Structure formats: structure tokens, C-alpha cells
Amino acid sequence: MKIPVLSRLLKSRASPKNRLYGSTYTFFFGGTASGKTVNERTAMQTTAVYACVRILAETIASLPLNLYKYTDMGKEKAIDHQLYYLLHDEPNPEMTSFVFRETLMSHLLLWGNAYAQIIRDARGQILALYPLLPDRMTVDRTTDGQLYYEYRKDTGYVILRPEDILHIPGLGFDGLVGYSPIAMAKNAIGMAIATEEYGGKFFANGASPGGVLEHPGVVKDPARIRESWNAVYQGSGNAHRIAVLEEGMKFQSIGIPPEQAQFLETRKFQTEEICRIFRVPPHLVANLDKATFSNIEHQSISFVVHTIRPWLVRLEQGMNKALLRPSEKGQYFVGFVVDGLLxxxxxxxxxxxxxxxxxxxxxxxxxxxxxxxxxxxxxxxxxxxxxxxxxxxxxxxxxxxxxxxxx
Structure with a gap:
């Protein structure tokens, strides 16, 4: 009698859904209050996002990653285990351990999930680990409650079992699928994109505000005059050229100078906002306004304790769960070495x-x-x-x- 009841419970269990897909996809990505489209790739074109992702991914990828074995005296490196070589040196014939972990971390920071396919031999021993693109992966359950992973390839779809996937989820609402930090903070990133684009257009127009040409009489062909003016004076390469006005025309500026619009202050604030999203100290992205020689060392240590360490624990526990056999979980464990950072x-x-x-x-x-x-x-x-x-x-x-x- 217990089996049918358990089966009904499994079937009624809510399925984990990647909310970045389906009808609610446009709620997370797409348009923002600033009018700019934000997704993982457009966000990486913002210098602050690129710097934060690069700092976190490279820092974690550069830390030594070892497989340890429990001993009577504590622990020792399990250098004779096949998994030690895969994690420490070469997870697959195409990548080094640094590149593999850098790729997983960049996926986590941009999409909120990191996936890698586990290649095993007939005995179940792991032969290689290959990263998979998160935007092509969907996590779901079968009718009897079993998890499965659906990966979209160029030639179709592939169904993968949980034991064939290393899945590191970021912060999420169901504990199984993480949500993209870029999607959650799209308005802040969109404003950073907008201010950067404004700065680009400002210099494209000659680093001077827009204005009007005043003529004392009636202009017969205003389009020709406007095109002639732009051809000679528009663009940063034409800045500071001497304007020659004919027929009594005058140039009247109607734009707001950037310093009055606090353009530079806005760009600095958006950089701090993006640093806040990824919990990266501003001095690591070359914003040294609040950094001093007396506190920068403590900020770096705080970065390791409060930013790097949670990511390391998430990676370590995910690897222990997916890569170790049940009989090995009480004997071996995966661990990063962070002593050098501290x-x-x-x-x-x-x-x-x-x-x-x-x-x-x-x-x-x-x-x-x-x-x-x-x-x-x-x-x-x-x-x-x-x-x-x-x-x-x-x-x-x-x-x-x-x-x-x-x-």
C-alpha cells in the first residue's frame, strides 16, 4: 500500500522549471526602464560587468583544486585517484583545469547555472568533463518524479540523466535551478549601458552639445544646411574646428553639458551598483575612490571570506555530490586551497x-x-x-x- 501512495506523491510533486524559458522569459530579459535590451551577452559589453565576471572567474580558476582522502591524521592528496588528475590538471583533452573552471564560473555568474557533462566508461569511472551552455539546458521531472536534463543541440535534443550531469546551481527559488544575476539586475545594468552609449554619442557628435543654427531670414533649403554643417563639424575628429557662418547665421547651444547632468557621477554610481550585484570590492575594478593603503588589504581579505568562499563551497559540494560514487563519499572529498589569497x-x-x-x-x-x-x-x-x-x-x-x- 505504501508504494502507490509514494508514486502519487512523486507525480504530484512540483516540477523544477527554469523560469528563464517559456512565457515568462521576457519578464526577466528584454526591455528595461532605460530602454536598453539586457541579456548575458549585451551585459558583458559593459566594462564593469566584464571586469567583475573576469575577476571572480579567474580568481577561482587559479586556485589549486585537489581531491583529498581522509586519513587518521586528517587528510592527504589522493593523487592515485583518476578524479584528482581530471580536476587538478585536465578535465578533458581540449581544456586545462583553469579554462574548465573559468568557463563554469562565467556561466554561473551570467546565467546562474553551470553544467558539465560527465563521460564515464563501462565501469562507471569518470573519463572526462565537458562544459555545456546553460541557455541550451532545461531541467524538468518525469511523470514519476525523476529529474532529467534536456540539452538542445544544433541537430536536436538530448536527454541526460542526473548522474551524467555536473550541475552547480546559483541562487534560486526552488533549490534546483539558479536564476541569472544579469536578469535580476537588468535595470541597473541597462542604465549602465545607456550611460555608456550616451558618452559614445556625445563624443561622436564632436564632444559638444547639440544646438540650432539661427538665420535672420527664411531658409530655403534647411536640410542642405544641416547636412553641410554635420559633414564639416560633427564627430570627435572635427572637434574644436573653427566654424564659418554665412548670411548672418548664429549657432545657439540647447544641450545640457555633461558635468551639469552629472554624467560622470552617474557612470561611477552604476559601476558601484554592478560591483554590488557580484559582491566585488570597487578597487578590484579600478575604482579607487574609497580605497586607501590602510584598508585595501582588509578589503581584499573580506573579498575572499565573503565573496570567494561561498562560491568555493557551492562548487565543492556540487562536485562531491556529482563526481564521487556513494562508496567514496565517506573516504574522499574535493577541496580548494585558499591559503595564498589570505x-x-x-x-x-x-x-x-x-x-x-x-x-x-x-x-x-x-x-x-x-x-x-x-x-x-x-x-x-x-x-x-x-x-x-x-x-x-x-x-x-x-x-x-x-x-x-x-x-
Whole structure:
């Protein structure tokens, strides 16, 4: 009796839908309040979006990615496992690990989802990982509640099982399909596109406001005069040329100068808005207005803790779930190495290493490994300062305890 009930529950379960498709697609993309069309490709033509996506994708792709094995002493690299080579060096014959992870991160940041096809042999061992375009993928359920992935190729559609897909979803409403940050923030990005286009047209028109030519009499052929004026004075290459006005004509400016319209301030604010979308400190996209020598290091560390780390956890857990067999999940795990990003200046690092060695939780070889140096003989010894004593053996307290014991 339990099986039919469970079957009905599975059939009645709401199917995960990628809301960027179907009848609601135009709600997310398309027109904006600024009148500009925003999608993943037009957004990348904005310098702030391109810079944020590049910084996040390249930073995460440059971090060492290892497969570890649990041991009695903690963990060690599982270099003998086939998955270690795929993740650390070459996920497929066409890509390096850096390019593969950079591609997945760019998909996550633009579309809100990252997909990769898992190629296995007859024994189920993973042979390669190939990224798939998110805008061609649809996630759905069968009538009995089973997940499946439908990928649109140039020659038709391919149905893929969940075990054949590495899916890293971003922030979403159903926990299965992420939503595009570009779609969610389309108005802010659209305004950035509009201000950039305005600046381009401003210089295309000679870096001077529009205006009118006033004639004291009746102009018989105004179109000819306008075309003649534009041919000589329009465009940034013709800026500052001396105008020659005939028949008593006068030029009257009617435009608003950009400084009065706060054009540059608007562009800076939109850059900060886009940085806010991706949680990237403005100084990383060359906006140094609020950066100082005293706080830029702490901003960089905060960037690692509050921006990079959540993405790393999302990637690690997604890879552990999709790439490890059930029998391996208690023995192996995927992990990024972020120690290099958290290191301070040289003097601070040396002071921290000295404290670690003196207090016995670091060895000289631990320090040399962190500094990318070869280990040395006898460098694995953990030692502590010999002046440290137990409280019961210190001074008057120890003498009082001894007297109590003798009595």
C-alpha cells in the first residue's frame, strides 16, 4: 500500500522549471526602464560587468583544486585517484583545469547555472568533463518524479540523466535551478549601458552639445544646411574646428553639458551598483575612490571570506555530490586551497609563522610548504618554548599546594 501512495506523491510533486524559458522569459530579459535590451551577452559589453565576471572567474580558476582522502591524521592528496588528475590538471583533452573552471564560473555568474557533462566508461569511472551552455539546458521531472536534463543541440535534443550531469546551481527559488544575476539586475545594468552609449554619442557628435543654427531670414533649403554643417563639424575628429557662418547665421547651444547632468557621477554610481550585484570590492575594478593603503588589504581579505568562499563551497559540494560514487563519499572529498589569497604582507606572515612554531602548531616544514619552498631534513619536528610551565608548578601557588599536601 505504501508504494502507490509514494508514486502519487512523486507525480504530484512540483516540477523544477527554469523560469528563464517559456512565457515568462521576457519578464526577466528584454526591455528595461532605460530602454536598453539586457541579456548575458549585451551585459558583458559593459566594462564593469566584464571586469567583475573576469575577476571572480579567474580568481577561482587559479586556485589549486585537489581531491583529498581522509586519513587518521586528517587528510592527504589522493593523487592515485583518476578524479584528482581530471580536476587538478585536465578535465578533458581540449581544456586545462583553469579554462574548465573559468568557463563554469562565467556561466554561473551570467546565467546562474553551470553544467558539465560527465563521460564515464563501462565501469562507471569518470573519463572526462565537458562544459555545456546553460541557455541550451532545461531541467524538468518525469511523470514519476525523476529529474532529467534536456540539452538542445544544433541537430536536436538530448536527454541526460542526473548522474551524467555536473550541475552547480546559483541562487534560486526552488533549490534546483539558479536564476541569472544579469536578469535580476537588468535595470541597473541597462542604465549602465545607456550611460555608456550616451558618452559614445556625445563624443561622436564632436564632444559638444547639440544646438540650432539661427538665420535672420527664411531658409530655403534647411536640410542642405544641416547636412553641410554635420559633414564639416560633427564627430570627435572635427572637434574644436573653427566654424564659418554665412548670411548672418548664429549657432545657439540647447544641450545640457555633461558635468551639469552629472554624467560622470552617474557612470561611477552604476559601476558601484554592478560591483554590488557580484559582491566585488570597487578597487578590484579600478575604482579607487574609497580605497586607501590602510584598508585595501582588509578589503581584499573580506573579498575572499565573503565573496570567494561561498562560491568555493557551492562548487565543492556540487562536485562531491556529482563526481564521487556513494562508496567514496565517506573516504574522499574535493577541496580548494585558499591559503595564498589570505596571506598578508611579508612581515605579518613571518610574525605569524614565528608564533606558530613557538607554540607548537607549526613546524618549519609546514611554513616552508606554505611559502612554496622545498622541505628540509628534520623540519617536521613540532617544538614549544621550554619556559612554559603548568599553573600548579608556578611560584607561591605551588608552594602553598605542597604545604597542604605535607600537612
Amino acid at each position: 596571506r598578508g604582507d611579508y612581515a605579518s606572515r613571518m610574525q605569524g609563522y614565528a608564533i606558530g612554531i613557538q607554540n607548537g602548531f607549526l613546524s618549519p616544514n609546514d611554513v616552508r610548504t606554505l611559502e612554496n619552498m622545498n622541505t628540509i631534513e628534520h623540519g617536521d619536528i613540532y617544538a614549544m618554548n621550554g619556559n612554559m610551565l603548568k599553573l600548579e608548578d608556578v611560584g607561591a601557588y605551588a608552594n602553598t599546594k605542597r604545604k597542604e599536601v605535607s600537612q
